[in-house]
Amino acid sequence: MKYSAKKLFPRKLIIATSLSLVLIIGALTYVYAFHGNLFGWTTNKASSNDGAINYEPATPEQQQAGTTVKTGSSDTPAAPTTSPGSTLKNVQVTITAANQNGSTLQIRALIGAVENTGTCTLVLSRSGQSSVIKTAGIQALSSTSTCQGFDIQTSELSPGTWGALITYSSSTLTGSATKSITIQ
Amino acid sequence: MIYLALFLGTILTVSSVAINTVYASPVVGFNAGRIIDDGVFTNSFSMNVSQIQAFLNSKVAACDTSGTQLASEYGSNLTHAQYAASKGWPAPPYICLKSYSENSISAAQIIYNISQQYQINPQVLIVLLQKEQGLVTDTWPLSTQYRGATGYGCPDTAPCDTTYYGFTNQVTWSAKMFRAVLDNSPTWYSPYVLGNNTIQWSPNSACGGSTVNIQNRATQALYDYTPYQPNQAALNAGYGTGDACSAYGNRNFYLYFTDWFGSTQFPQPIGASLYYQQSSGAIYLVSNSTKYYIPSWQVMTNYKLDIFPTMPVSDNVLSSLTDGGSLSNLLWDTGGVYLVNDGARYHVSSDMCTAWGLSCFDSTKLTALSSVFQTQYLKQGSSLTNVAYINGILYKMSDGSKQPIANPKTLSDLGLNTTPVFVPTAVNAQQPLGVLLLTTPGVLQFSSTSPLYYFDGSAYYLVQDMNSYYDWSLNRVANLSVPESSYSKTLPSSTPLIPWVLSNGKKYIIDQARKVAIPDALTTLWSDKQFVSQPDSLLNNLSSDTLSTTIWTNPYVYYLDASKKHHVTRPEDFASLSTAPSGVSALRSDKITTISQGTDYIADGRLVALDDGSGKIYVVNNHKLTYIPSPGVFNAYGFDWGSIQSYSSTILSDYPVDTTALGNGASSDNTFFITTSTGLYQLPGALASDFGILPTSFNSINKSIIKKSVPTLTRYLYNIDDGAIYYASGEAIHHVMTYSAFRAYGGSTQSLTAVDSNTIRLFTISQPLY
Numbered sequence: 001m002k003y004s005a006k007k008l009f010p011r012k013l014i015i016a017t018s019l020s021l022v023l024i025i026g027a028l029t030y031v032y033a034f035h036g037n038l039f040g041w042t043t044n045k046a047s048s049n050d051g052a053i054n055y056e057p058a059t060p061e062q063q064q065a066g067t068t069v070k071t072g073s074s075d076t077p078a079a080p081t082t083s084p085g086s087t088l089k090n091v092q093v094t095i096t097a098a099n100q101n102g103s104t105l106q107i108r109a110l111i112g113a114v115e116n117t118g119t120c121t122l123v124l125s126r127s128g129q130s131s132v133i134k135t136a137g138i139q140a141l142s143s144t145s146t147c148q149g150f151d152i153q154t155s156e157l158s159p160g161t162w163g164a165l166i167t168y169s170s171s172t173l174t175g176s177a178t179k180s181i182t183i184q
Numbered sequence: 185m186i187y188l189a190l191f192l193g194t195i196l197t198v199s200s201v202a203i204n205t206v207y208a209s210p211v212v213g214f215n216a217g218r219i220i221d222d223g224v225f226t227n228s229f230s231m232n233v234s235q236i237q238a239f240l241n242s243k244v245a246a247c248d249t250s251g252t253q254l255a256s257e258y259g260s261n262l263t264h265a266q267y268a269a270s271k272g273w274p275a276p277p278y279i280c281l282k283s284y285s286e287n288s289i290s291a292a293q294i295i296y297n298i299s300q301q302y303q304i305n306p307q308v309l310i311v312l313l314q315k316e317q318g319l320v321t322d323t324w325p326l327s328t329q330y331r332g333a334t335g336y337g338c339p340d341t342a343p344c345d346t347t348y349y350g351f352t353n354q355v356t357w358s359a360k361m362f363r364a365v366l367d368n369s370p371t372w373y374s375p376y377v378l379g380n381n382t383i384q385w386s387p388n389s390a391c392g393g394s395t396v397n398i399q400n401r402a403t404q405a406l407y408d409y410t411p412y413q414p415n416q417a418a419l420n421a422g423y424g425t426g427d428a429c430s431a432y433g434n435r436n437f438y439l440y441f442t443d444w445f446g447s448t449q450f451p452q453p454i455g456a457s458l459y460y461q462q463s464s465g466a467i468y469l470v471s472n473s474t475k476y477y478i479p480s481w482q483v484m485t486n487y488k489l490d491i492f493p494t495m496p497v498s499d500n501v502l503s504s505l506t507d508g509g510s511l512s513n514l515l516w517d518t519g520g521v522y523l524v525n526d527g528a529r530y531h532v533s534s535d536m537c538t539a540w541g542l543s544c545f546d547s548t549k550l551t552a553l554s555s556v557f558q559t560q561y562l563k564q565g566s567s568l569t570n571v572a573y574i575n576g577i578l579y580k581m582s583d584g585s586k587q588p589i590a591n592p593k594t595l596s597d598l599g600l601n602t603t604p605v606f607v608p609t610a611v612n613a614q615q616p617l618g619v620l621l622l623t624t625p626g627v628l629q630f631s632s633t634s635p636l637y638y639f640d641g642s643a644y645y646l647v648q649d650m651n652s653y654y655d656w657s658l659n660r661v662a663n664l665s666v667p668e669s670s671y672s673k674t675l676p677s678s679t680p681l682i683p684w685v686l687s688n689g690k691k692y693i694i695d696q697a698r699k700v701a702i703p704d705a706l707t708t709l710w711s712d713k714q715f716v717s718q719p720d721s722l723l724n725n726l727s728s729d730t731l732s733t734t735i736w737t738n739p740y741v742y743y744l745d746a747s748k749k750h751h752v753t754r755p756e757d758f759a760s761l762s763t764a765p766s767g768v769s770a771l772r773s774d775k776i777t778t779i780s781q782g783t784d785y786i787a788d789g790r791l792v793a794l795d796d797g798s799g800k801i802y803v804v805n806n807h808k809l810t811y812i813p814s815p816g817v818f819n820a821y822g823f824d825w826g827s828i829q830s831y832s833s834t835i836l837s838d839y840p841v842d843t844t845a846l847g848n849g850a851s852s853d854n855t856f857f858i859t860t861s862t863g864l865y866q867l868p869g870a871l872a873s874d875f876g877i878l879p880t881s882f883n884s885i886n887k888s889i890i891k892k893s894v895p896t897l898t899r900y901l902y903n904i905d906d907g908a909i910y911y912a913s914g915e916a917i918h919h920v921m922t923y924s925a926f927r928a929y930g931g932s933t934q935s936l937t938a939v940d941s942n943t944i945r946l947f948t949i950s951q952p953l954y
Binding site: 055063069073076172 | 242244314320342357382388389412433445
């Protein structure tokens with residue numbers, strides 16, 4: 001009996017194609033679940049060097065990461081912005097540390113520009129108490145600056161909650177930040 | 185065919201999808217509060233110039249100096265040179281970092297020089313160049329990338345071109361800044377402190393941040409440089425892009441460093457750090473913000489700190505720490521006092537303090553280190569016991585000295601425990617040597633130059649010389665080999681072994697492995713000696729002997745009397761000597777040196793002529809000189825005229841002249857000897873009483889002086905002087921008057937002895953016989 005090749009051909013093709021599709025989908029799912037570790041092959045970063053120097057060529061990710069910073073790292077503060085009605089631009093000021101260490105209160109601030117002349121003013125206030133005011137200069141860092149201070153003796157403050165205000169001003173920039181501090 | 189194609193196609197697709205998917209793997213091990221340890225950050229010895237150069241060479245195989253390669257990394261079909269022109273970037277040539285130089289100094293050399301100048305790990309500077317400008321992997325760096333190589337910003341008022349811009353300036357400013365933070369320099373201000381800080385995720389303050397407890401200065405230095413921490417999206421992305429609030433500087437520092445140079449962690453003991461003061465070379469253990477000076481390498485190894493690297497620090501860093509003094513091996517905490525030994529701590533009781541001689545009650549000798557260090561770094565040993573094992577020898581620690589235990593039997597006799605055995609390190613084993621602990625008897629020396637001793641199990645006896653050694657048969661006693669003790673320098677108290685022994689009331693001489701009993705008669709010879717008791721354990725080893733009056737002291741033979749020793753010189757003297765009870769006694773000469781020496785021994789029976797010119801001849805009889813009154817007596821006794829020997833009158837002191845001359849004599853066995861004109865006759869005692877003998881006229885003689893056989897008197901005596909015949913019987917002699925009486929008393933059959941009148945007078949004369 002002679003079977004029709006034309007009839008059989010399409011059905012087998014459909015079955016074969018469906019099977020292939022199932023396999024492809026399964027593989028993709030596997031790859032997604034196991035992050036590309038197929039049969040142990042991996043494109044992960046190089047294994048531990050035990051302190052030895054790695055003389056292998058750079059990996060694609062390393063090259064890609066290098067290209068990203070070719071024209072400068074994105075990890076730089078945003079440029080200071082102009083304030084309407086002011087000749088000074090606004091710079092970001094952050095209070096980065098406010099810790100009581102024994103009898104010393106350490107307050108630190110970050111200024112979002114590289115400056116080496118300017119003034120930081122710290123005002124510690126508490127209702128019903130006289131404010132404590134300290135001033136300090138500015139120290140330039142690699143991409144930011146910091147106030148040259150502040151270490152305050154807690155004997156100058158009474159226990160309780162104080163408000164700390166740091167303002168910065170130079171010939172071109174100004175900025176401020178506040179933080180609540182509890183004195184033991 | 186088509187199915188095969190489909191099948192292969194599927195496999196290929198699946199594989200390529202899997203392998204070629206650059207699927208980012210999240211960052212592992214990033215700790216925001218401790219990105220890199222100070223010890224790794226400041227290891228300026230990590231690479232030399234050749235290694236730096238080789239490293240840079242390895243990261244850029246082919247440099248696109250002319251900019252002719254396609255800018256495919258930007259998804260562009262332009263060449264690098266064309267792409268740069270389109271962006272307004274500098275034109276070629278593009279010099280890669282491996283080939284870059286400034287002022288004729290290579291980039292590798294510049295990096296190395298600056299790392300040495302500021303004591304910063306050159307690997308940190310390499311990572312910085314990559315993280316800020318991608319300079320390590322860039323195949324076509326722009327000149328502007330070298331101008332701001334480390335992204336170190338220039339303040340507006342400064343002369344940027346000369347002092348901030350350029351490769352050397354950039355790397356220098358970065359290293360200088362790092363060093364200032366590490367040294368906690370008083371002229372450097374940092375926006376961060378050790379402790380809690382608010383650190384933003386990104387330059388966009390609206391993204392916020394979190395509190396980070398910065399644990400060390402190197403981490404603080406990284407945040408001073410790049411004041412942002414990676415958020416979770418950044419960490420999940422590996423080297424890749426996170427989200428709108430992500431910043432990548434510190435993440436990438438960590439990734440590049442660990443991928444290229446290994447761990448950012450610097451191993452240190454748990455709960456403490458090891459600092460090396462660069463100005464003096466001193467090493468400190470730092471714990472709870474207190475520095476403890478490590479006084480010697482032995483203390484270092486005792487704490488097992490020698491396995492850790494030390495971190496070079498400046499004087500400024502050290503001066504900010506509380507001074508805890510010198511690190512001692514004694515620690516304390518609420519649980520009491522502990523001795524540190526080989527990386528473990530051992531509780532020390534008050535008794536053990538005394539036994540080990542430890543200064544447990546001197547607060548200047550005790551250290552209190554952090555609880556974590558004491559309980560987690562140091563192993564917890566058992567309580568300290570008083571037995572220590574040092575260089576193969578067990579010691580009992582007692583009152584600050586170490587007393588060596590001579591052998592296993594002593595150890596068990598003393599009831600000492602060796603489970604567990606404590607092995608002190610050299611630094612804990614400095615106690616002076618104590619006395620030797622010994623319970624087993626034997627012969628020993630305390631050093632190669634000390635005298636020999638015999639130990640009986642509880643006391644020491646000094647062996648004074650080799651004579652004593654052999655006298656006491658010590659060569660058959662166990663030889664003990666003992667460890668060195670204080671006895672090597674200061675000998676123990678002991679009793680000397682002497683050869684004069686008093687045992688159970690009897691006196692003995694110890695001579696040549698024998699216990700020689702001294703007969704009572706001879707004890708006066710050693711009246712100058714003190715006889716004492718000596719160890720039974722030695723006495724029982726010796727064979728027993730009794731001293732005879734004849735002794736052999738090589739090469740001489742002596743005869744001993746109650747006061748003197750007499751040399752025996754002639755064979756004829758020797759033959760008559762008594763050797764009772766068990767032969768000639770040997771005695772070494774040292775035993776008789778104090779006995780005065782008398783006249784040479786002259787045996788009884790020897791014939792002596794003195795040199796006094798008298799011509800008198802004597803016979804030695806019972807140790808006296810007995811005068812021989814006539815040749816008749818001389819011959820009667822059978823003496824040999826050729827045996828007379830001449831002696832000096834000095835012998836009279838030991839051999840005095842007898843009061844009576846030689847004549848009739850009686851020997852000690854009650855035999856009578858009678859001299860008559862016809863010769864010498866003997867009369868045994870029992871017979872003599874039948875003769876009615878009158879003993880008064882008989883002097884004592886030593887029978888052995890008679891040198892011939894002596895006939896016995898018969899009962900019938902014939903007096904040659906008057907022809908009378910006597911018959912002895914019934915305790916008298918009777919004149920036999922008639923022949924018939926002669927016949928009646930058996931005179932014809934019995935023999936007659938011819939005697940003289942002197943002989944007849946020796947007997948009791950009773951009634952005549954008719």
